[in-house]
Amino acid sequence: MDLQELWFVLIVVLWSGYFLLEGFDFGVGMLLPFVPRNESERGAMFESIGPVWDGNEVWLVVAGGATFAAFPAWYATMFSGFYLALLLLLFFLIIRVVSFEWRDKSESPRWRAVWLWANAIGSTGIALVWGIALANLIHGVPLDSNGDYDGNLVDLFDPYTIFAGITFVLLFAFHGANYLGLRTSDRLEQRVGVAARRLSLPATVVGAAFLIWTIVVAIDRNDKDVFPVIVPALLGIVVLTFALLFVFAGRSGLAFTMTALGSVLAVATLFTGLYPRVIVSSPNFANSLDVSGAASAHYTLAVMTVVALVTLPIVLLYQSWTYYVFRARITGEDAELREALSGPTGS
Amino acid sequence: MSALASTTVDLARIQFATTSIYHFLFVPLTLGLGPLVAIMQTLWYRSGDEAWLRLTRFFGTLLLINFAIGVATGLVQEFEFGMNWSEYSKFVGNVFGAPLAIEGLAAFMLESTFLGLWIFGWNKLSPRLHLATIWIAVLGSWLSGYFILVANSWMQHPVGYTIDKTTGEAHLTSVWALLTNGFALRAYVHTMLAGLIFGSIVMLGICCWHFLRGHDVDLFRRAAKLALIVAVPVTLLQLVVGNRFGEAVTSAQSMKIAASEAQWNTCQPCGFSLFQIGGFTEDDQTPKFSITVPRVLSYMATGSFNGEVQGLNDLQAQEQSNYGPGNYMPNVRVIYWSMRVMAYMGVLMFLVAALGAWLYRKRKLETARWYHWTALVAIAFPYIAATAGWVLTEMGRQPWIVQGLLKTDQASSPSVSTAWVASSLAFFIALYVILGVVDFVLMRRYARPDRPPAREELPEPVATY
Numbered sequence: 001m002d003l004q005e006l007w008f009v010l011i012v013v014l015w016s017g018y019f020l021l022e023g024f025d026f027g028v029g030m031l032l033p034f035v036p037r038n039e040s041e042r043g044a045m046f047e048s049i050g051p052v053w054d055g056n057e058v059w060l061v062v063a064g065g066a067t068f069a070a071f072p073a074w075y076a077t078m079f080s081g082f083y084l085a086l087l088l089l090l091f092f093l094i095i096r097v098v099s100f101e102w103r104d105k106s107e108s109p110r111w112r113a114v115w116l117w118a119n120a121i122g123s124t125g126i127a128l129v130w131g132i133a134l135a136n137l138i139h140g141v142p143l144d145s146n147g148d149y150d151g152n153l154v155d156l157f158d159p160y161t162i163f164a165g166i167t168f169v170l171l172f173a174f175h176g177a178n179y180l181g182l183r184t185s186d187r188l189e190q191r192v193g194v195a196a197r198r199l200s201l202p203a204t205v206v207g208a209a210f211l212i213w214t215i216v217v218a219i220d221r222n223d224k225d226v227f228p229v230i231v232p233a234l235l236g237i238v239v240l241t242f243a244l245l246f247v248f249a250g251r252s253g254l255a256f257t258m259t260a261l262g263s264v265l266a267v268a269t270l271f272t273g274l275y276p277r278v279i280v281s282s283p284n285f286a287n288s289l290d291v292s293g294a295a296s297a298h299y300t301l302a303v304m305t306v307v308a309l310v311t312l313p314i315v316l317l318y319q320s321w322t323y324y325v326f327r328a329r330i331t332g333e334d335a336e337l338r339e340a341l342s343g344p345t346g347s
Numbered sequence: 348m349s350a351l352a353s354t355t356v357d358l359a360r361i362q363f364a365t366t367s368i369y370h371f372l373f374v375p376l377t378l379g380l381g382p383l384v385a386i387m388q389t390l391w392y393r394s395g396d397e398a399w400l401r402l403t404r405f406f407g408t409l410l411l412i413n414f415a416i417g418v419a420t421g422l423v424q425e426f427e428f429g430m431n432w433s434e435y436s437k438f439v440g441n442v443f444g445a446p447l448a449i450e451g452l453a454a455f456m457l458e459s460t461f462l463g464l465w466i467f468g469w470n471k472l473s474p475r476l477h478l479a480t481i482w483i484a485v486l487g488s489w490l491s492g493y494f495i496l497v498a499n500s501w502m503q504h505p506v507g508y509t510i511d512k513t514t515g516e517a518h519l520t521s522v523w524a525l526l527t528n529g530f531a532l533r534a535y536v537h538t539m540l541a542g543l544i545f546g547s548i549v550m551l552g553i554c555c556w557h558f559l560r561g562h563d564v565d566l567f568r569r570a571a572k573l574a575l576i577v578a579v580p581v582t583l584l585q586l587v588v589g590n591r592f593g594e595a596v597t598s599a600q601s602m603k604i605a606a607s608e609a610q611w612n613t614c615q616p617c618g619f620s621l622f623q624i625g626g627f628t629e630d631d632q633t634p635k636f637s638i639t640v641p642r643v644l645s646y647m648a649t650g651s652f653n654g655e656v657q658g659l660n661d662l663q664a665q666e667q668s669n670y671g672p673g674n675y676m677p678n679v680r681v682i683y684w685s686m687r688v689m690a691y692m693g694v695l696m697f698l699v700a701a702l703g704a705w706l707y708r709k710r711k712l713e714t715a716r717w718y719h720w721t722a723l724v725a726i727a728f729p730y731i732a733a734t735a736g737w738v739l740t741e742m743g744r745q746p747w748i749v750q751g752l753l754k755t756d757q758a759s760s761p762s763v764s765t766a767w768v769a770s771s772l773a774f775f776i777a778l779y780v781i782l783g784v785v786d787f788v789l790m791r792r793y794a795r796p797d798r799p800p801a802r803e804e805l806p807e808p809v810a811t812y
Contacts, residue, residue, distance in 0.1 A: 051467035054418065055460035058451060064425050065448035072440020072516075079429025079436075080760035086426055087771050094419040094778065098785075101415035105789050148433070149762040296441040297511070297518045304445060311452045319460055325471055 003301040004291050007070040008278075010308055012271045014066055015134075016264040018059035019172075021319075023263045024256075025053045027176015029096065029123025030169070032116050035180075035195050041188045042116060044330045046103065048183040051326050053100060055319055057093075069304055073147060073294040074278040081141060081149025081279075082133050085156055089129040096122030124169055131168030134267075135161040138214070138274045140221050140282025147289050160217055167210040171266065174203035174243070175259035181252030185329040193247075196255065200247045204240040207262060211236045211269050218273030222280050222288075229273045236265035356759045358768040359431040362775065364741065366423050368734050369779050373417035373786075375733055378492060378539060379546020380410045381485040385478075386573065392478050402570050405793075406550065411466065412789050416782055418459075423775070431768060435748055435758035442508050442519045443498050446526075450494035458487025492542070493535050500531035502749050503740070504599035510752070517752065530599055533592045540585045541736070545729040547578035548696055551703060552726035553794045555719040562796035564713050575707055578700035586693055590647055597648045597656070600750060602666070603743035604648050605659045606679045607686035609634070615655035619643035622687075627680035632660075670751075677745045685739040692732035699725045 001009075028049050036042040068075040079086060095118040103115035139160050142151040177196035184192050211233040218224040243258035274280070278294050281287035295301065384407045391399035425447070428436050436444075461484040468477050501508075507524030508517045519525065554571035557563055597604045604610075608620060611632040618639035626634030645654040659676055666675035699721060706712040748755040 047467075051463040052460075054463050055456065057418075058456045058459050061422070061425060061455055062448065062451035064429075065444065065451040068428065068436065068440055069444030069448040072437050072444060075429045075440065075444070076433035076436035076760075077762075079426060080431070080433035080762050083430050083760075083763055083767050083771070086430060087774060090423055090426060091774070091778065093422050094782070097419040097422075098415050098782065101411055102785065102789065105412065105793070146761070148760075296444070299522075300441045300445055300519045303519070303522045304448060307445075307449050307452065311449075311456075315452065315456050315460075318457075322460055322464055325464065325468065 003298060003305060004295040006305065007066075007295065007301055008271075008275060008291050011063065011067055011070065012267060014059060014063035015271070016267045018056070018063055019130075019168075019263045019267055020260050021056035021059060022053070023127075023172040024176045024179035024260075025049045025056055026123040026127045026172040027174065027178075028180060029119045029176070030127075030173045031176055031180070031192075031195055032120045035191050036188065037191070039112075042112075043104075044184060044188055045180065046100070046119075047330050048180060050100065052319075052322055055322065057097075066304070066308075070296055070301060071278060071291070071294040072296060073289060077143065077147055077149060077279055077289060077294075078133075078137070081143075081151070082136070082156065084153045085129055085133055089126060089133075092122040092125035092129065094122075095119075096126065123172075127168040127172050128165040131165035132156060132161045134270055135164030135214075137279050138222055138270055139217055140280040140285075140288075143279065143281035143284065143287040143289065145284075145287055147287065147293070160213055163206075163213065164210060167206050167266070170199065170203040170206050171259070171263060174199040175256070175263060178243070178247070178252055178256035178259050182256055183330055185331050189329075193250070193252070196247050196252070200244045200255075203259075204244045207240045207266065208237045211266065214269050214273050221282060221285075222273060222277060223285070224273055229269060232265045232268040232272055236262055236269055239265060353756065355763065355765045355768055356756050358765065358772055359759050359763075360755065362431060362768060362772045363427060364738075365772070366420065366427060366775055366779070367741075368737055369783075370417065370420040370424055371733055371737060372730055373413050373420065374492075375538070375542040375545040375729070376413050376549060377410065377417050378488055378542030379544065380406060380413070380549065381481075381488055381546070382543070383546045383550060383573065383577065384410055385481045385485050387570070388478055388481055392474055398566050398569060401566060406570070408793050409553075409790060411462075412786065412793065414462065416786050419782070420779070430771075431760055431763060432748075432758050433760035433762070435753065438516050438753050438758070439501075439749060440516075442505075442517050442525065443501060445519065445522065446494040446498040446501075450491050450498075454487050454490035454494055456487070458484050458491060461487060489539060492538060493531075496534045496538055497526055497528065497531045499740075500528050500534050501525060503534075503596075503744060504528060504530035505749055505752055506530075517749070530595050533588070533595045537585070537588050537592045540581055540588055541729065541733055543577055543581045544585060544696060545733070547574045547581065548699070548729050549726050550574040551578060551700070552722045555722035556794070557796040558713045559716060559719040559723070560796035568713060571703070571712060572707060575700060575704045578696075579704050582693065582697035582700045586697060589690070589693060593647050594650055600744065601657050602659070602662050602675060602677065603682065603739075605657060605662055606677050606682040606743060607739060608644055608648075608656070609679050609683045610644070610656055610658050611660050612658040613655065613661050614658065615645070616642045616653050617644035617648070617656045619647065620683075623683075627683060629676075673746070675746060677743050682739060682743045685735040685742070688735040689732050689739060692728045692735070696725065696728050696732070699728070 028045055032042065032045055036045055064075070067078075099115040099119040099122065103112055103119075106112070133156070136156050136158075139158060141149060141155055144150040174196065177192055177199055180192040181189065181196055215226065215229050215233050218229045219226065239258050239261045243255050243262060246252075246255035246258060275291070277288045277290045279289045281289070296304075384403055387399050387406065388403040390396070391403055461480045464472070465477065465480040465484055468480055472480065505517070506528045507519060507521035509520050510516070511518045551571055551574040554567040554574060557567040558571075593604065608617075609623065609626050610617065611626075618641045620634070621638040621640060623634035623637035625631055626637070642652045644656060646652045648654060648656045659679070663675055667673065702718065703712060703722065706715050706718055712718070744750055746754050746756070748758045
């Protein structure tokens with residue numbers, strides 16, 4: 001494997017890490033308006049991801065930065081081409097970020113409701129836009145002979161790309177419900193379980209359909225063979241089916257593992273279908289941007305490889321430790337304690 | 348270039364200026380307040396004195412309110428290179444992308460993860476481990492600043508690269524040269540000191556607000572002492588460092604220094620213009636009125652009281668012979684005044700800090716009401732100075748986006764229409780105004796003196812892990 005291929009794989013790893021981790025944060029956000037019944041339960045749901053969401057979001061920052069460094073043309077074309085979609089995404093990202101820090105800064109019910117909805121809408125919107133954006137890479141967007149985007153916002157919407165957006169939303173909602181199944185207790189845990197069971201079938205069916213559709217798109221629009229795209233796709237379908245079974249068996253730990261794998265395999269299927277291209281051009285397929293055309297020179301990739309090999313394991317180590325520290329199920333008292341701590345000088 | 352294309356570039360520039368200046372209103376306070384909060388927690392950890400714990404929580408809350416917007420607006424900055432400046436991104440990606448990626452992986456990841464541990468770890472970690480988390484988060488934020496300034500400094504003073512013959516793009520040849528760019532190291536010290544000035548001056552102002560209302564005076568006297576211990580040396584040091592940074596700029600970007608002094612003709616020795624009316628355009632090179640201190644500019648720009656400083660006219664001629672016809676001078680009026688606003692604010696902040704230290708020694712700090720008002724007003728000074736500093740740095744580089752290598756008007760995204768940039772600019776301004784108002788209201792609410800802290804409600808952090 002040469003360095004360009006390695007970096008394509010590393011970009012996939014970074015996106016996978018982002019969706020595996022931040023995916024359940026999005027899911028928790030989406031469930032906020034529907035699952036909790038009182039302020040203490042809402043606090044517990046925020047608490048379940050409070051310590052980790054920010055670290056999880058950095059996976060996106062790194063995915064973006066790594067694409068900039070390793071594949072400048074990919075970063076340049078994608079970010080300028082998907083301009084208005086990314087603008088919308090930034091709106092969702094921003095309202096969600098501030099909702100975490102600002103919600104508990106006032107006791108007014110209206111204030112809290114505003115930031116709860118900001119989090120829910122932000123989480124849903126981010127999943128939707130990323131689904132649409134990443135699906136467009138493989139479905140194809142109009143590129144000119146310089147590799148610049150030559151279309152408008154409407155060109156990003158197609159039944160397949162919209163379906164991808166919906167898939168991301170459902171998949172992460174399901175993933176988030178499974179995460180909450182591990183972190184909540186008492187009545188909230190029961191209601192989270194109900195949500196997970198309700199979400200399991202639609203998420204699995206839509207997820208499986210998306211994976212199959214992605215194989216078709218890869219063959220049809222990106223000149224790929226069935227193999228190897230079918231491998232992650234089939235694995236994804238199997239994993240999601242197991243998630244469904246585990247949810248009904250009441251095994252939330254295993255169900256969470258399966259939706260985590262499912263998120264990774266969905267990303268893997270998209271990018272396996274995309275390789276060796278990074279953005280498919282449609283209708284002029286010849287204008288497609290590929291790995292070697294978009295990649296940085298050998299020296300930059302070599303430097304970045306050393307950096308990634310040294311830092312990624314350390315990051316994984318301390319982020320895992322964070323999950324270990326916050327492994328306990330959250331009870332009503334935890335949320336109240338946190339409330340008491342969050343005020344100025346503890347008031 | 349068509350008029351429409353130049354409008355697109357102008358709008359994209361206004362957008363980058365707006366969003367990056369806004370981002371940098373929040374970042375330096377995080378950089379400076381972070382270590383101060385960590386010091387207060389350390390003092391609590393070592394002495395067991397509950398006052399330091401209360402101060403840690405008080406200023407920690409302000410730190411977090413502020414941090415949230417820094418994160419949110421930082422995402423915009425990362426996206427904006429690709430969105431509005433795709434030609435730039437392709438040209439510099441090989442070089443500039445690397446420090447950005449490393450920043451995320453090695454620094455921001457550390458800061459975000461450990462800040463989460465700090466916020467939620469009070470009753471989950473042992474006091475020692477919990478103390479370590481805030482220090483690691485601070486380390487992350489300071490590392491983060493380093494990598495960002497390495498990236499920015501490469502735009503000011505490109506090193507360790509070659510221009511690829513086939514693609515015409517910049518390729519990295521030495522990562523060591525990139526990371527030890529003298530310009531970057533000086534910019535880093537200058538910026539981190541600015542962060543500490545933000546932290547200490549804002550903290551001092553808030554303490555004085557509490558003195559003014561006679562609220563919890565004993566508690567805030569301790570915080571004020573800490574703020575002054577940091578502010579006095581740091582504001583003084585910044586005057587020296589800022590000056591040395593100016594020397595680095597002189598050798599890398601002579602045009603920027605000449606413009607910042609409105610120095611049209613080469614001079615030796617050169618006087619420093621304190622204030623002038625007129626003399627800011629090519630057609631009007633001689634000021635109608637000016638106050639000048641002899642030889643000081645020579646010293647500031649070169650380190651010698653007899654140094655030569657090249658004038659705008661000579662530099663313009665040199666640039667034209669190097670790069671072909673065109674205007675290579677930035678907006679002299681803006682650069683001249685941004686330099687002065689920054690420097691004068693720097694001096695004022697030192698005076699405010701020194702005066703505070705003198706009052707503290709005289710045991711009058713808690714009673715001198717006129718000083719309380721002064722310190723409250725001085726909260727604005729670091730914000731004004733930092734904004735002026737970035738205007739000087741970035742507008743002073745024009746017409747280049749990467750000094751000597753790529754011009755700004757060749758760097759924008761060809762696929763992005765004027766309407767898109769205009770609408771995104773309107774969008775960011777609207778969103779940022781709302782965020783700014785909410786942030787201000789929250790900061791004020793959590794900093795204000797008339798919210799009595801209820802000590803008995805404060806649970807002791809316990810080690811369960």
